[in-house]
Amino acid sequence: MPAERLFRRQLERATRPDGSIDLDQLRQLVVAWYEDSARDRERTDRAITLMAEELEGANRRLEALVENLRVQNLRFEAALDNMLQGLCLYDRADQLVVVNRRYHEILGLPPGLLQPGISHAEQLSIEQAAGLHAGRDLQEMLEARIALVDAQDGPARAEIFTEDRRRLDVAAQRLPTGGCVVTVMDVTAERAAEARAAAAGRLTSLGEMAAGLAHELKQPLTAIALAAANARRAAERGDTAAALVRLGRIADQAARGGVLIDHLRRFARGGEGADANATADVAAAVDGALTLMGGALREASIELALALSPSLPRVRGDGMALEQVLLNLLANARDALASSRGGPGGRIAITACQTLEGPVVLEVTDDGGGIPASVMDRLFQPFVTTKGPDRGTGLGLSICHGLITSLGGRIEAENGAEGAVFRITLEPAPG
């Protein structure tokens, strides 16, 4: 209430009915009023001080929060920049929110060329101006990317080659909050190491097969020697017809040896150079593996049971790679049989059929007692072996795994009633 009105009220209260003023009462009223308002002021002052302190505290907390955020942000940026993968994060509207240094490095772009805030389409055209995506229709590219990501449950992956022949593994995934994350990884060195390991594995298999091969070649050579001796005798007798029959046999046997050596040569060279659209005949791969390994199995008196469905479709992938996988599995089964019985004998079964859903399932089983529990859950990792360093490299199954996944298939292992079961699932070739 304004001071003047208050004073008037005190004055009214101190005015006697006859209009005179009771000065004493007025003095008391004014003093009480003054004390009241002094207390009010004091309370207000205290409230203001408290509020100021509270505000200062809030300010300090806010500053600490901002500082904390700044440090977190720095850490986040440092982590992003030092990732092995290049990374781009897009929001719901397909705008670039985060891009790291590795992304620029891997794609050979000048540092800082891409900045958050641009759209995905703008990013593609900036990249094209910097020499990427040569000759590509960017709109088409963008639509293909979006369709690919939308069609997948998990990340959509692709391996692409850059102009300078590097191999990049690109993965894109929708985020639950909307938007999407794209990562790029340079896998050139990794793939080269895998190829070297596969080549080393092939040579190891070849070494292992030497004994079996010697046996395999000895048969045609013995037949040739015999037929040559017979042909000479027939010629000496002047029996041209008989000599010609023997010479024909020699030619047949020489051809058989030739097939074997040819096969060996193709195997040693490996499947590299096979194109991504290659298809393979499962039965032919089994046949090829047995051509190289059959002798060694027979020598170890191992019984072989073959059950290949007669109507197998061709599968996606390279026949030589499939053959190499089978050779590794057969060598492992042979080793397991030899060590479990401490001598010859045992049984290996190879079966193949097409499942109702389409894929072809190829199984190699043996009765060698099964895979040791100590290696079961690391079986497909490199250098895992129970054979000792002078006997096994422990690379066989990791190479098999790499080859089968590169064919777009799957390889799994379990222990059956009598021994190991290796199951390979392969996609049928299109068409």
Ligand SMILES: Nc1ncnc2c1ncn2[C@@H]1O[C@H](COP(=O)(O)OP(=O)(O)OP(=O)(O)O)[C@@H](O)[C@H]1O
């Ligand atoms: N059929 C099998 N039965 C039992 N154990 C097996 C069988 N196949 C593989 N294993 C186990 O898995 C391990 C790894 O096999 P892998 O082929 O990768 O290497 P390795 O055979 O030991 O060495 P390398 O292949 O160089 O000769 C083997 O050492 C063995 O213990």
Ligand SMILES: [Mg+2]
């Ligand atoms: Mg092996």
